[in-house]
Amino acid sequence: MPELTRRRLMKAALAGSAAITFSGCSVLPGRANPHGPQHYTGAIGLPDGRFAVGAVAPDGSLLWQSPVSTRCHSGCNRPKTAEVVFFERRPGWAFYVLNSKTGVRLHRIEAAEGEHFVGHGIFSPDGRFLYAPANRYEPGEGIVAVYDSQRSYQRVNTFELNGIGAHQIILHPDGQTLIVGLGGILTHPDYGRIKLNLDTMEPALVLMDRHSGQILGRFRPSRHQLSTRHVDVAPDGSIYAAYQYQGPAHHLPPLVARYRNGHYEEIDLGVSVHQELGNYIASIVAHPENDLVAIASPVGGTALIFNSRTGEVAEKASIEDCAGVEALAGGDFMVSSGRGKLIRMGKGRPAIEIATLPVSWDHHLV
């Protein structure tokens, strides 16, 4: 962890108490999805420079904190079980299987030879198969690696994405289709996080059959440097993709796209909004109870909610280092930040800081 960040975290820890401080309300709102756990789990950076995965309980207390050897990025809850999986940040050499109620580590599964994970994964509806995007780094090939949780997370299959830079993966409400953000950026562990192919990127939103690995659809953004990293899907099957633009800062292209009824279209939120987002979106979440979609940009320090039908921005807030977004029961969203803050946002109401912990939340809460 860079010293700058560590120093800031230390200051934050010293300035505040170690406990959560509330303003506005005393408990975290429930999740929009009633089937999963009601607590929130995320990868965290600690004030002393170490890393962990941590969970916040519905009463606002830190439920558990499970140390990991390197920074993690995102993960997923295993349906019908008390397991949560978290992936090391790209290039991720392992994922961790934790008890979601206690944080006790159950497994640490290393990436296969010649591959690394990219920070995301999703389970099949029955909780058996884990689909993890990965990079086969010598040839630079994006794949979805399939693990069987009922066989101690043995690797059981590999699906080819026919592209570079797989990132977030989610499951369509049909239970059969995997939705993958293919960022298009070639990296190699020997070269750290250097982007090796900015001139020839081919990002895409990819739809894949989770049983056969057959690619069902591939949709390209309007510019080749619109790295398609993050994705979400609404209950009606509308798919959203969020971009991170790799071109010059003064270009302000659309950063969000929607696939619905066979059409892939980009949503223009307006040049001034794209500027506030810093050409970068870290998370996108479509609310399952309404037409709202929320995005967060740590680069721009901006989180906003827009209407998925009209593209109109419904709410916007300045939140330093914000990145994670979760849908809350009742129609609001929760945004997490690298400053340890959890902030509630909803249409027609000011953003409210719910809690602060002396940790840095990494990009995604699950």
Next chain:
Amino acid sequence: MKQLTISVCLASTLAAAPLMAADANNPEAQPADYRAQWHSDILTGYQNLEARSQTLAAQAETYCKTPSSEGFEQTQRAWRDAFLAWQRVRFVNFGPVKRGNLDWQFQFWPDSKNLVARKAKFLLKGNTAITPETITESGVAVQGFPMAEYLLYDQDFNKSDKALPAEHACQLLIRVTDHIANNGETVANAWGDFQKNYVENDQYTDLTIRAAMAGIELLEERRLAQPMGLRGTGKRSVYSADAWRSGASLIAADATIQGLQQQFMPAFSRLLKDHEQADLARRIAEQLDEAHAKFPELDRPMGPLLTNDEEFRAMQSLYVHVSQANVLLSDQAAAALGIVRGFNSTDGD
């Protein structure tokens, strides 16, 4: 934009003066004025890099035509001059230098897997001619100053029968230095052409300040603290520094400090003063001056300084001033201007 509702006890952020707001002390100053000066100052730096790189390429060719020990030393000096010119503009991490990864082409570092040496050995193994295309296709570990440094300074390599002025090594040196010179010309021209977009777009103020913050943090953390054993395992190791083969790690640090003094601070000081932060501007400048004042005394290879506690103290003093400058710039000035470098905002995922 709606403001967050934040309880009083948590309202710890400093009262920041947004960069796009009117300047408190100088209401006539426009943010574009600062960028116009930055553009001009950085252009000077890139033009110097272009000129020094061309001198290096010409000197490499001259040496390889008529090799001599004096010519070898002249080539080493030309490498060092060009490398230091790069260090002065190394903090600029946006704009034309990002096109085609020119920044990584100039200097691939850190090189934890010693790719530079591995690639050099691979390229020099056979008798296949080394062409400009060879360099273009061989990746960033081959294309810049570290590869030329390996050929000119690596002790083991220089004892081998493949060492300069052997034909193959000369071919590699000439091609690599030509590549550097071409890139120097490209980035200088492209930065010149970038003027309108840079000056007219407000986001480049923020990006320029962030670039300086990232540059000084890299200097403090990776280029000084890491080899000095102040981070990680606590073990001192010159191999964690950049330019250890040439012994130029410390003078390169000085060049970066000078680059910040000459290409960043003039406009930034003005901006801070216009935002009622004149004292902060003075204190940052003082710390950079103090760090620079350690030279030329500290213009020595870092390795021996790491093994001698007495000498190590001189380096510690440099580190303290760089660290202070970093705190003033990245914490205090950034906060005063409403700039955030966070856990996620620099992550790229």
